Amino acid sequence: MADSPPLTFSQAVRGIAEFIEVAIHTILYVRQIYPADLFIRRKKYDTPVFQSRHPALNDYISGAVKAIGEQLLTGNVEKVVVVIKDKEEVGLERFIFSIDNMIQVEAFNKDTSVENAISSAALGQYFRGFLVKLNMVESQLGQMYLGDDVSFSISIELKADNPPGTKDKNPPPWIPAYTQHTTSGASENSEMHLIRAVNTGILDLSLAVQESDVKLQREREALRRGKPGIATAPKPPPPRSEDALGKDGEQLAVSNPDGSHIDKPTNRNRPSVSFVEPVEVSMKE
Template sequence: MSQDKIVGVDILLEFLEVAFNHILFFRKIYPKEIFVKKKIYGITVYVSEHPELNEYLSNVLNAIRELIKEDENSIRAINLTFYNKNKLPIEKFVFDMVKLQAEFMERDPYYLKTEEALKTVCLKLSICDTYLRAIPDNSTFSIEIQTYETAHVTLNENPNCEDFPWIIKDDAVEMINKNLLPLKNIKTDCLNLQLYVIEDIVNKI
């Protein structure tokens, strides 16, 4: 993997960590006291200090890194999905991995355009309660990596990921009453992502 792509992976993982924390803070399924303020991309974001939550996020991010190192096209999308008390999916933040790096884009050697795009996403996430219905009490969440069967085998055989139990969701329940809200398309020299939210407006009660 080239140095540019290594930097691209680092920027992607940093952004995902920030986005996951930011979403969990503003969707209010954890007490706000477990989060602290942090400055990144020139704005204030919220980051968890809860050990178990941080370990879960760290394991997910490590798996994403290992999959991309093996094959940069192995991940189709990364979803942060909320479930109601009946275990039905009610809201899904989708990070659609179009390509690790966009092609034929104007060079962004200092990653200023990338940072500005990521800043815009974080600002949109911070007002998500204005365009999404509230998450019901007793909701849970999981982060799902949409990949290919060969990538799953590779992950299971990777010693860097052996302590984390991965589950194949062949029978995943899909949302029926879908409402799709685009967030941002990021297409810079460093990243090529599509971000959107899907919510189930009927089961979110």
Template sequence: MSPEPDQEPHDDQQEISASQASHVLNSFTQFLTICIHNILFYRSIYPAQTFLTSRAYNLPVHQSRHPKVCSWIRDAVDAVKAQLILGVVERIAVVIHDKQAKVMERWMFDVANFPAWEGYKEVKGPRTIEEEEIAEGEAANTDGSTEGKVNWANVDEQLRATVRKLAYTGEKMTPLPEGCTFTIAVELRDEGAAPIGHPQPWIPTQSNLQPKNKDKQTSGEDVGGAKTTPLRMVEAGPLFFECWVEEGKAKEKSPTSNQ
């Protein structure tokens, strides 16, 4: 589904050049992928021996070795990316359920202040040094200054700090009951159109996980959780988003948490 030709960017969004948009969006989706794998590891959704240890942002990170898990996460992040390009996403959630489908935790990424991807053109694969120099030149102001350039070192440092805080928080939280599973959800802006069509990558969430909007005055009972732990606010160039984790009311009542 494509946006209307005369659609205006969200009030809180900032416009960036097409040459920067691809790199910024790819940086975020890579970061999101790393976070999802780390959440699965530190919350013991799958056995630790099914993960391999790698490095990202000069940090040790964990990645599932199971091909189907990796494929599912990759497809889910691609579906999120498609909605980010349209500018309709308010928040992204990694939701953990127990065997009875009760919400245990929601790992939240608030992207309401993301830049508008006007003129976005995807660049597949890593850029060469020459391509990076061209992109930086295009990002500079017409008077030759570099005010419009993105400080990628600062972006990577902010993302690095967020991954480290997420790992620390996930490791220290109370254990989850056995047999938990997870899914990925997006909360749309009020003006955002639902991603419907064929094939259908998204399905509506249950009412208990739907936030309030212009047609619904109250949030679902599991939105917000019983306890919220802030992770980090990222503010680096055109990237501005917040992360936190919500622990569900059902988790407080589970025997594992009471231990």
């Protein structure tokens, strides 16, 4: 490991994007968004992981990660958020990948090793630590007991005033994201738990999970009723226009790269495809 060359900017981006993809599958498994038999056991970063084997779900995730990787190359990403939500689109948990560019690298220099950066081997060991902690997150968060009523979405929060960039000749359209799913829509009564952080010498990456105030309130109600998990809630009113667009309309989203709007399999016993939700991308103020 000590003899391995330091990372290049491009390697750091590819490594982080790849890890985010592995982590998304892990989140869906450990939070029981799908039944365990939808996943297959694999090995990554010298540790066991679980990967979805549902083709449409995998396409949705890989499409989102492709968009994330493109934005990472531009230095435009502030956060990637995986939102666990109920059937009424209310966010319950946000798994937040925060990214901070430590250095600026010119396009012609992105494949040159960066002095004082860690090596690819060292980065893999850090990611192993992330996954070990992520697999233990249920001890902090508990189970949700929502059954078929739980789903998820993926969002990217971009840096202020920076429009999303892409090399695609026909880029997917950018559409509004639901503010409540973004970190800017989180209540001050939500609770944050840091999972792990790493400084690569090029990009800083940290992973945290945030329990929304809605989730915490429902858990308290469920405990008062003597039932574990999260209590159900009445259907909320439709969002106001400013909720859908965000402050000054800065909340943006991108649809799936293939043009379809693929959501998760909605039936936990017999996976299916719901053409409802796009891969979301938001621009934070």
